[in-house]
Amino acid sequence: xxxxxxxxxxxxxxxxxxxxxxxxxxxxxxxxxxxxxxxxxxxxxxxxxxxxxxxxxxxxxxxxxxxxxxxxxxxxxxxxxxxxxxxxxxxxxxxxxxxxxxxxxxxxxxxxxxxxxxxxxxxxxxxxxxxxxxxxxxxxxxxxxxxxxxxxxxxxxxxxxxxxxxxxxxxxxxxxxxxxxxxxxxxxxxxxxxxxxxxxxxxxxxxxxxxxxxxxxxxxxxxxxxxxxxxxxxxxxxxxxxxxxxxxxxxxxxxxxxx
Numbered sequence: 001x002x003x004x005x006x007x008x009x010x011x012x013x014x015x016x017x018x019x020x021x022x023x024x025x026x027x028x029x030x031x032x033x034x035x036x037x038x039x040x041x042x043x044x045x046x047x048x049x050x051x052x053x054x055x056x057x058x059x060x061x062x063x064x065x066x067x068x069x070x071x072x073x074x075x076x077x078x079x080x081x082x083x084x085x086x087x088x089x090x091x092x093x094x095x096x097x098x099x100x101x102x103x104x105x106x107x108x109x110x111x112x113x114x115x116x117x118x119x120x121x122x123x124x125x126x127x128x129x130x131x132x133x134x135x136x137x138x139x140x141x142x143x144x145x146x147x148x149x150x151x152x153x154x155x156x157x158x159x160x161x162x163x164x165x166x167x168x169x170x171x172x173x174x175x176x177x178x179x180x181x182x183x184x185x186x187x188x189x190x191x192x193x194x195x196x197x198x199x200x201x202x203x204x205x206x207x208x209x210x211x212x213x214x215x216x217x218x219x220x221x222x223x224x225x226x227x228x229x230x231x232x233x234x235x236x237x238x239x240x241x242x243x244x245x246x247x248x249x250x251x252x253x254x255x256x257x258x259x
Contacts, residue, residue: 092153095204098141123163150221179203202236
């Protein structure tokens, strides 16, 4: 029995097998999708299991952990594709991020960094609340917001960007980049999760300094808003392969317009 246990342990820790299983999982469900779900796992058995497996894997990568993550990730994706993992109403999900903050913060120190983040929060969060949005959570140097309509989300994004641009501390002038997508993410408690949340986060990651980047579905949801936009190639794990992104700007009347 001892030899059997030791043999099983050796197989579970075999680098070649673990690496192969990891590659299969990343191709099948994407590592980012697993990580994105962890912050929103509340109490469903599959969410809790996913979180625990990821925690185990981070401490000691093993074949069983990788296989378990693959199976649970595939189950999550199947549930969403059949509508069981999605919400019932449209939600415009917004993510913001400060360009170059981490590099600056290392040089400026904790006190300056905390002071800046406080000012940024005082600039961005009122812009969200003013338009009926909610701050879902703070993410270090960024924020996740949710809105009931596309127009409000876009207006809040530009308002927050302009407010942040007026902030400066220790020679650092922060630039906000924003990603917005509209879909039907699943709400769990005060949080959201699902592929629609992932898309908004990836758009924020891909946005240029000071840019508001939206998905094609978000652009369509703006309806008759005066937008002149052309598609920009966009690709990211966890996002549909045919997703198009659009960089928005303000026209002379201060209305959203594509750039």
